[in-house]
Amino acid sequence: MNKSGNSVLLLMLAVLLAGSLAGCSNLGYYAQAMGGHLDVMRATQPIRDVVRDPASNPELRKNLEDVHAIREFASRELGLPDNNSYRSYADVGRPYVVWNVFAAPEFSLEAKRWCMLMVGCVNYRGYYDRQDAERLAADLRQEGYDTFVGGVSAYSTLGYFDDPVLSSFLRLGTPEVARTVFHELAHQLIFVEDDSLFNESFATAVENEGMRRWLESRAAPGERAVFEAQRERKAAFAGLMRDYRKKLGALYASGRAADQQRSAKVELVDALRRDYADLKAGWGGYAGYDRFFGEDLNNAKLVSLSLYSELVPAFEALLDEESHDLQGFYQRVVALAALGKEARRGVLTQLLPAFGDTRQARSGATVELAVSWQGR
Numbered sequence: 001m002n003k004s005g006n007s008v009l010l011l012m013l014a015v016l017l018a019g020s021l022a023g024c025s026n027l028g029y030y031a032q033a034m035g036g037h038l039d040v041m042r043a044t045q046p047i048r049d050v051v052r053d054p055a056s057n058p059e060l061r062k063n064l065e066d067v068h069a070i071r072e073f074a075s076r077e078l079g080l081p082d083n084n085s086y087r088s089y090a091d092v093g094r095p096y097v098v099w100n101v102f103a104a105p106e107f108s109l110e111a112k113r114w115c116m117l118m119v120g121c122v123n124y125r126g127y128y129d130r131q132d133a134e135r136l137a138a139d140l141r142q143e144g145y146d147t148f149v150g151g152v153s154a155y156s157t158l159g160y161f162d163d164p165v166l167s168s169f170l171r172l173g174t175p176e177v178a179r180t181v182f183h184e185l186a187h188q189l190i191f192v193e194d195d196s197l198f199n200e201s202f203a204t205a206v207e208n209e210g211m212r213r214w215l216e217s218r219a220a221p222g223e224r225a226v227f228e229a230q231r232e233r234k235a236a237f238a239g240l241m242r243d244y245r246k247k248l249g250a251l252y253a254s255g256r257a258a259d260q261q262r263s264a265k266v267e268l269v270d271a272l273r274r275d276y277a278d279l280k281a282g283w284g285g286y287a288g289y290d291r292f293f294g295e296d297l298n299n300a301k302l303v304s305l306s307l308y309s310e311l312v313p314a315f316e317a318l319l320d321e322e323s324h325d326l327q328g329f330y331q332r333v334v335a336l337a338a339l340g341k342e343a344r345r346g347v348l349t350q351l352l353p354a355f356g357d358t359r360q361a362r363s364g365a366t367v368e369l370a371v372s373w374q375g376r
Contacts, residue, residue, distance in 0.1 A: 029125070030116075036128025037161070040097065043090040044164045050089055063174070064089060067165050070178045070214070077217075078210050079326050080185035084162040091167040096151030099133035100124040103145040104299035107252045107261050109245055111196075111303040112145065120193030123307060126152065146298035156184040158191055175211070175227070182210035189330065192337045198344065201311035202333055208312070209319060209326070236279060237289055238309035239353075244272045245302055245310075269297050314351035 047064045050056050067086065075082035102124050103112040111123035127133040137147040153169040169180045186206035192198050208231065215224045251264050276293055280286060292301070315333070322328035336344040
């Protein structure tokens, strides 16, 4: 499952030049990160050059013309940074640009964290080579962790570099390109060290608002209906997963013996699968999340999803309070970012819907939207 990509991987040449890292493993990690990013940058060319080149693939030229319109919309209508990011293109020659490794203990939903210069600590580790990611995941499993390796189609360098449009997300179609550009530029606007959940949830909320506005201004009514149905399914799915993370969290905090927790964990995962089947039936059989359930469903996978969804309803509640005025919303988020981690988490948690409410309310709307669109 790939949340349209959306990882933050900061690469700084000074990391290696300074020689200040402790341990060869850190040096090796930063070396692959720097090398991988430099490979991407070497493949980069200005979008205007690709569009003007008569030898360029016509479909690629058309897609990049759409990107130009999306990029202008992002700064003009959403107040996102007006810089050189997403004004160039790079063909990375593979479906994903980075693979992220997530890990969590067998009886905990606290993600393992890795700390890096400049961005602080994050709840994943990114590799440009999938085999490197799989090796780390295997080592962590040997240590008793639940692990998950997920492909990422885009990442942000937080404005330290001019991030290009990558073939890995351009291939997904114009709507997904718009989502990605809005999301990654939001990271450049506001980013808090050591708080992946805050950063990803904020960027997802901006992405959602950006898509709503972009589709209203450019899409046909049928396309908007499809987007709204997708958004409601996503909200219902996120609510379902949030409910079960709470149930699993309560189990892990219960102090029960390991074998009892292990058995109860299996029962909860089975119940989650059944509830998902009910949700899917209400969607008329939409199977977009089947892959998530078809593979090993463990704490690391639940953690990877929570980064992008857990606090999104809270940020959207803030946006509602500002009557969808983005500048006012950004000011509120900046004020939250200035608080300590626990304080801002407390404020946002108070804005979340009550336990179970999101899934029930959103899934009902999902069914209505999906049925009405299918009947068109």
